[in-house]
Every structure is written in structure tokens, then in C-alpha cells.
Amino acid sequence: EAGVTQSPTHLIKTRGQQATLRCSPISGHTSVYWYQQALGLGLQFLLWYDEGEERNRGNFPPRFSGRQFPNYSSELNVNALELEDSALYLCASSLHLDRATYYGYTFGSGTRLTVV
Amino acid sequence: SQQGEEDPQALSIQEGENATMNCSYKTSINNLQWYRQNSGRGLVHLILIRSNEREKHSGRLRVTLDTSKKSSSLLITASRAADTASYFCATWNSNSGYALNFGKGTSLLVTP
Numbered sequence: 014e015a016g017v018t019q020s021p022t023h024l025i026k027t028r029g030q031q032a033t034l035r036c037s038p039i040s041g042h043t044s045v046y047w048y049q050q051a052l053g054l055g056l057q058f059l060l061w062y063d064e065g066e067e068r069n070r071g072n073f074p075p076r077f078s079g080r081q082f083p084n085y086s087s088e089l090n091v092n093a094l095e096l097e098d099s100a101l102y103l104c105a106s107s108l109h110l111d112r113a114t115y116y117g118y119t120f121g122s123g124t125r126l127t128v129v
Numbered sequence: 130s131q132q133g134e135e136d137p138q139a140l141s142i143q144e145g146e147n148a149t150m151n152c153s154y155k156t157s158i159n160n161l162q163w164y165r166q167n168s169g170r171g172l173v174h175l176i177l178i179r180s181n182e183r184e185k186h187s188g189r190l191r192v193t194l195d196t197s198k199k200s201s202s203l204l205i206t207a208s209r210a211a212d213t214a215s216y217f218c219a220t221w222n223s224n225s226g227y228a229l230n231f232g233k234g235t236s237l238l239v240t241p
Contacts, residue, residue, distance in 0.1 A: 055233035069228055101169060117162045117174030118229060
């Protein structure tokens with residue numbers, strides 16, 4: 014069974030540009046979560062999608078947005094990139110939330126975004 | 130916002146020794162989970178303990194949960210060099226929008 018896949022692995026962008034990160038969940042998982050892991054800050058919750066809808070977002074500005082497609086894959090968009098957006102962006106998937114309480118999340122290997 | 134707080138921030142031990150990491154959290158939880166991260170890569174789920182459980186085992190891992198003290202501990206017995214990684218606790222609360230809240234992690238170094 015394929016795990017959670019993220020692309021690209023690395024992304025270098027210039028300040029002010031837009032970045033698009035992609036995530037494919039494990040087959041059968043309907044929930045997708047995005048986290049930002051900046052150096053020294055631990056994992057910060059960004060967004061949660063389930064059944065195609067945004068269910069919750071963390072304390073991030075609106076230039077962080079995303080969507081979930083009918084096949085449950087997801088995209089994270091970061092507009093007007095700033096230097097401090099440089100981080101490892103991790104995507105995770107889980108079964109529908111009523112079963113997620115008994116299982117953990119499955120994480121992808123992440124996309125390392127560098128803003129120069 | 131950070132919910133879990135791991136202690137210590139860094140731990141260095143020799144192969145064969147036991148490693149203990151602690152996690153404290155602030156609000157009520159439905160479950161608490163421990164994850165491992167190798168060298169800036171994705172996180173791997175290790176073990177989940179529900180709020181009505183006190184102890185759980187999985188191989189060389191032992192997790193305890195004390196909801197009255199809002200704390201958990203992860204014990205890795207007979208550690209190996211391959212256990213070198215960062216370990217994160219994460220809390221799950223149905224009132225927090227179902228998002229896992231992570232601590233900043235404990236960096237474990239196991240030397241041969």
C-alpha cells in the first residue's frame with residue numbers, strides 16, 4: 014500500500030512568488046492535514062480537509078490556502094511568499110475523523126520550501 | 130498553538146540504555162500520540178494512548194498517561210543507534226477542531 018506522497022520534495026522560490034505543494038493521501042483516507050515545521054518552532058497546524066471541505070485552519074494568514082479534490086488529494090498554496098515561510102511542510106492523512114480517534118495520522122516525507 | 134511540551138529537549142545515551150521522554154499538556158484530551166522523526170523527514174506514528182488508558186506497550190516502547198497531572202512519558206528500552214531521532218508527543222482533542230497539537234520534540238542521540 015502506497016503511503017502519503019508529497020511533491021515536490023524540494024522547492025526554491027523567490028520572495029513574493031507563489032508556491033504550490035501537493036499531497037496524495039493513503040487510499041481510503043478522507044482527511045488530509047497540513048503542518049508547517051519551521052526551524053525551532055515544532056509542528057504548527059495549518060489546515061485540515063475532510064470530504065472536500067476545509068474543516069479547520071490554524072493561526073496562519075489567508076495567503077496560506079488550499080483545497081481537497083474529489084479523489085481526496087490536496088494542494089497547499091502559499092501566496093506572496095516571505096522569507097519566514099521557509100520550512101518543511103508536512104502532509105498527513107487519516108481515516109474519517111470518527112475512526113481517527115483510534116489511529117494515528119500517516120505523514121508524508123514533506124516538501125522543503127526555501128524562500129530566497 | 131503548542132499543546133504538548135516535551136522534556137528534555139535533548140537526550141544523549143549509549144546503546145543498551147533506556148531512554149525516557151516526558152510530555153506535559155494543558156487542556157483535556159481524547160488521546161495522546163507519540164511520533165518519531167528522522168533527520169527532518171516525515172513523522173512516523175509510534176503509539177496512541179486514549180484518555181481512559183494508563184499504560185500501553187508496543188515492542189520496546191512503553192507509554193504512560195496521567196490525566197490528573199496532564200502528563201505522559203515514553204520509555205524506549207534497550208535503545209539502539211537506529212533509535213536516534215526526534216520524538217514528538219501530540220494531543221488530540223475533539224474540542225480543538227480535531228487537529229493534532231504537537232510539542233517541540235525531544236532530540237534523542239543513541240551512541241554505539
